[in-house]
Amino acid sequence: FIYRPDSIMFDLEDAVSLREKDTARILVFHALQHPMYKDIETVVRINQLSTPFGLKDLEAVVRAGVDVVRLPKTDTPEDIFELEAHIERIEKDCGREVGSTKVMAAIESAIGVINAVAIARCSPRLIGIALAAFDYVMDMQTERGDGTELFYARCAVLHAARAAGIDAFDVVYSDINDEAGFLREVELIRKMGFNGKSLINPRQIELLHNAYAPTQEDVDYARRVIAAAEEGERKGLGVISLNGKMIDGPIINHAQVVLERASASGVRR
Ligand SMILES: CC(C)(COP(=O)(O)OP(=O)(O)OC[C@H]1O[C@@H](n2cnc3c(N)ncnc32)[C@H](O)[C@@H]1OP(=O)(O)O)[C@@H](O)C(=O)NCCC(=O)NCCSC(=O)C[C@@](O)(CC(=O)O)C(=O)O
Numbered sequence: 001f002i003y004r005p006d007s008i009m010f011d012l013e014d015a016v017s018l019r020e021k022d023t024a025r026i027l028v029f030h031a032l033q034h035p036m037y038k039d040i041e042t043v044v045r046i047n048q049l050s051t052p053f054g055l056k057d058l059e060a061v062v063r064a065g066v067d068v069v070r071l072p073k074t075d076t077p078e079d080i081f082e083l084e085a086h087i088e089r090i091e092k093d094c095g096r097e098v099g100s101t102k103v104m105a106a107i108e109s110a111i112g113v114i115n116a117v118a119i120a121r122c123s124p125r126l127i128g129i130a131l132a133a134f135d136y137v138m139d140m141q142t143e144r145g146d147g148t149e150l151f152y153a154r155c156a157v158l159h160a161a162r163a164a165g166i167d168a169f170d171v172v173y174s175d176i177n178d179e180a181g182f183l184r185e186v187e188l189i190r191k192m193g194f195n196g197k198s199l200i201n202p203r204q205i206e207l208l209h210n211a212y213a214p215t216q217e218d219v220d221y222a223r224r225v226i227a228a229a230e231e232g233e234r235k236g237l238g239v240i241s242l243n244g245k246m247i248d249g250p251i252i253n254h255a256q257v258v259l260e261r262a263s264a265s266g267v268r269r
């Protein structure tokens with residue numbers, strides 16, 4: 001909370017050793033019900049349903065009121081169909097509003113990337129899809145590097161999310177001491193259009209928020225665009241010019257997004 005994350009993700013999958021799976025699930029079950037987490041979005045990465053832990057995780061976290069279930073290693077829409085059938089049953093069973101538990105699919109394989117559009121569009125519960133790099137590069141028989149290895153997957157996941165009207169989240173950056181490398185990666189994914197990134201350490205939160213915040217220059221320009229658009233509206237003009245640049249619908253929409261981002265996260269330092 002001190003670090004002001006957008007949401008908090010509890011991991012029951014690969015960050016938890018096999019011996020600790022039950023203990024971790026019980027801890028998360030209780031944590032989710034603590035008043036401390038009432039005003040922040042909670043996400044739990046459960047184990048795959050094909051493991052002995054996945055269904056137990058799901059039973060616990062849906063009953064405890066989690067906002068979003070993150071399904072790791074999502075390869076096909078059928079993985080999501082299976083998940084949502086269980087979620088609906090559990091919601092009914094525990095008196096939660098049906099549909100209130102949202103889902104995020106993590107794509108971690110070549111087949112997941114190939115199926116990204118079908119996955120992203122397969123359920124109204126999906127709020128976003130996330131690329132998970134470490135399992136993906138293993139599947140692709142390569143390794144994490146400068147991002148070349150993720151080029152196709154990032155483009156595919158991003159287009160799938162946009163086609164489905166949901167959010168796209170980029171990979172975790174594992175070297176928490178490499179601030180410059182993290183910021184280089186954030187700059188790339190921000191320019192590509194990702195909504196954000198999965199983070200593994202509190203030190204990365206402020207860096208990410210700052211990089212996504214618009215600059216003062218962007219905000220000033222967006223205000224001038226909105227003012228010019230309002231003036232054009234009063235004069236009944238469809239297209240207007242601001243310092244020789246054409247201003248029309250998409251430019252005005254972009255200016256509104258910049259101002260919304262500035263009011264949500266301030267101005268870049
Ligand atoms: C990396 C490190 C060990 C470094 O530890 P260090 O101790 O050196 O860190 P420090 O900075 O010194 O900690 C300063 C203070 O912050 C506290 N603190 C640290 N981390 C915190 C945190 N996450 N949440 C809250 N608090 C935290 C710490 O307790 C301390 O508190 P205090 O003592 O009070 O000062 C640690 O961060 C960590 O374990 N991170 C989570 C790792 C994780 O989640 N892995 C699973 C997801 S990836 C994956 O599975 C791959 C994937 O599946 C991805 C996909 O699916 O996307 C794929 O395939 O690619």
Ligand SMILES: [Mg+2]
Nearest residue numbers: 014108132135
């Ligand atoms: Mg993984």
